[in-house]
Amino acid sequence: ETGVTQTPRHLVMGMTNKKSLKCEQHLGHNAMYWYKQSAKKPLELMFVYSLEERVENNSVPSRFSPECPNSSHLFLHLHTLQPEDSALYLCASSQDRTGSLGNQPQHFGDGTRLSIL
Amino acid sequence: SQQGEEDPQALSIQEGENATMNCSYKTSINNLQWYRQNSGRGLVHLILIRSNEREKHSGRLRVTLDTSKKSSSLLITASRAADTASYFCATVAGYGGSQGNLIFGKGTKLSVKP
Numbered sequence: 001e002t003g004v005t006q007t008p009r010h011l012v013m014g015m016t017n018k019k020s021l022k023c024e025q026h027l028g029h030n031a032m033y034w035y036k037q038s039a040k041k042p043l044e045l046m047f048v049y050s051l052e053e054r055v056e057n058n059s060v061p062s063r064f065s066p067e068c069p070n071s072s073h074l075f076l077h078l079h080t081l082q083p084e085d086s087a088l089y090l091c092a093s094s095q096d097r098t099g100s101l102g103n104q105p106q107h108f109g110d111g112t113r114l115s116i117l
Numbered sequence: 118s119q120q121g122e123e124d125p126q127a128l129s130i131q132e133g134e135n136a137t138m139n140c141s142y143k144t145s146i147n148n149l150q151w152y153r154q155n156s157g158r159g160l161v162h163l164i165l166i167r168s169n170e171r172e173k174h175s176g177r178l179r180v181t182l183d184t185s186k187k188s189s190s191l192l193i194t195a196s197r198a199a200d201t202a203s204y205f206c207a208t209v210a211g212y213g214g215s216q217g218n219l220i221f222g223k224g225t226k227l228s229v230k231p
Contacts, residue, residue, distance in 0.1 A: 043221040090159055103148055106219060108159030
C-alpha cells in the first residue's frame with residue numbers, strides 16, 4: 001500500500017449529476033495533487049495543494065472543483081461533466097511541494113475510474 | 118508542453134531477458150524520476166537520479182542519465198512476469214507558471230511473457 005487511499009474506485013455518472021472524489025493520505029505529507037490520466041495521453045496535472053492552500057490550477061474547467069479541508073484529505077467535486085471527462089483520476093502526495101529541484105517523490109493512490117454517460 | 122518522452126511506446130520480452138526503456142527530455146533538469154504503473158493501479162515511484170549522477174542502481178533496476186544528450190534509460194535485468202507494467206519518466210518544469218510541477222511522459226508499456 002502506498003499510504004494514499006482514493007474512493008470510490010469506480011464511478012459512473014450522468015452529465016447532470018454531482019459527485020465527489022475523495023483522497024486521503026496517511027503519510028504526514030504537506031502537498032497533495034490531482035491528476036487526470038486519459039488513454040494515450042500523458043498524465044495531466046490538474047490541481048496542487050500545499051499546506052492546504054491551492055497553489056496551482058492548471059487551466060482546469062470550472063466543472064471540476066477541488067477542496068482541501070486539511071492536509072490529509074483532498075476532494076474533487078464534479079458537476080455537469082462531459083463525456084471527454086471520462087478518465088482515471090489520480091491523487092498523489094509528497095512531503096512538500098515538488099519545487100524547482102524536483103527532489104520529492106510523489107506517492108499515488110490507485111485512482112478513481114470515472115465514466116460519464 | 119511535454120518534457121519527458123519515453124521510447125519505445127511498447128516492449129514485449131520473455132521472462133529472464135533484460136528490458137531497456139529510454140526517456141528524452143527538452144530542458145535542463147536537477148533530477149529525473151522513474152515510476153511504474155500496473156494496470157488499474159496508481160503510479161509507484163521507483164528511483165530518482167540527480168543531474169550530477171550518471172548511474173544509479175536499485176535491486177534489478179539500473180538507471181543512467183546523460184545530461185549532455187538530455188536522456189535517461191531504465192534497465193530491468195532478469196525480467197519477471199510481475200514486471201509487466203507501464204513505466205514513466207518524470208522531470209520538473211523549471212520555468213514559468215508550472216515551475217516545480219512534475220511532467221510525465223506517455224510511458225513505455227512493458228509486457229513480460231512467462
